[in-house]
Amino acid sequence: MITLHHVPGSRSMRVLWLLEELGLEFTLRNWSLTDGGLRSSEFRALSPAGRVPVLEIDNRAIFESGAIVEYLCETHPAAGLAPAIGAPERAEFLEWVHFAETQANIVQNLNIQHIFLRPESARSLPLMKLDTKRLALTMQALEAQLDGREWLIGSFSAADCMLGFNIDAMFRFVRAEGFPNITAYRERIRSRPAYEVALKKGGGDSIYAQDFYELPDA
Ligand SMILES: N[C@@H](CCC(=O)N[C@@H](CS)C(=O)NCC(=O)O)C(=O)O
Structure with missing residues (x-):
């Protein structure tokens, strides 16, 4: 029995997508980022920092999306x-699994600054500018890695599940022009049946109300 602790649209989408790629049966347990559930003692017993994803599998609970992805690949080598x-x-596989999280942390900072921090005067324009530049740098690295490759390490791998989760979000803060390889990669991801099923099962509403978030005027 496998249970994925999930928040729609969050990093737990990586694991949901990988479970679908592996063809494993699992139960989804949905949580919310805003109702305090992730701070409950029940959830903190599974995830000490109160974060999703958590995967209950093989009589234990694993937290950290990268650890879960590596564990699932190691325990299902035939896939x-x-x-x-x-x-x-x-x-190279491990580099991209962990690069995905470096990039997701920058996106998370930008989500906080652009979307969650209220009042707007609490935002820091220097930090927003810095993180936008840092995100663009990671995108340049990704664009170069995808040159001549369909997937991150050549053939499709779980590193694509880790990084694919970031793509919709990155283009909210850095425009897609100049990133043709990432744009084509996004289309390849969207056309994977397992990705489509994962989105249907666990997608939910996006936190983004706008296609693109400009930096506020200085
Ligand atoms: N490095 C962790 C990050 C997990 C993480 O930050 N998850 C977010 C959702 S995308 C979360 O649970 N946030 C809740 C909070 O910060 O209170 C991983 O990859 O699993």
Whole structure:
């Protein structure tokens, strides 16, 4: 019995998508970012920092999306969604699994500044500018990695589930012009049946009310 603790549209989408790619049966338990549930003792017993995702599997609960993704790949090697431990290609796979989280943290800062912080006077324009530049740098790195590749490490892997989650959000803060490889990659992701099923099961409303968030005037 596998249970994914999930918030629609959050990093738990990575795990939801991977579970679908692996064809595993699981139960979804939905939580909210705003009703205090993630701070409850019940949830903190599963995730000490009160964050999703958490995956209950094999008689334990695993937190941190990257750890869950690596664990699922290691315990389902026949699916071929990660190079084997010790294989030469493994390092590149791990780089992109963890790069995805570096990038997601920058996106999260921008979400806080542009969307969640109220009143608007509480925002920091220097931080917003800095994080927009840092996000653009990660996108340049991604654009270069995808040059001549359909997927991050060549063939589809769980690193794509980690990073694919970021794409919709990154284009809210940095315009897509100049990133043709990422734009085409997004289309390839959207055309994966498992991704489509994952979105249907766990998508929910987006936090974004606008297609694009300009930096406020200085
Ligand atoms: N590095 C963690 C980050 C998890 C994380 O920050 N999740 C967000 C949702 S995307 C969350 O649960 N936020 C709740 C909070 O900060 O209170 C991972 O990849 O699992």
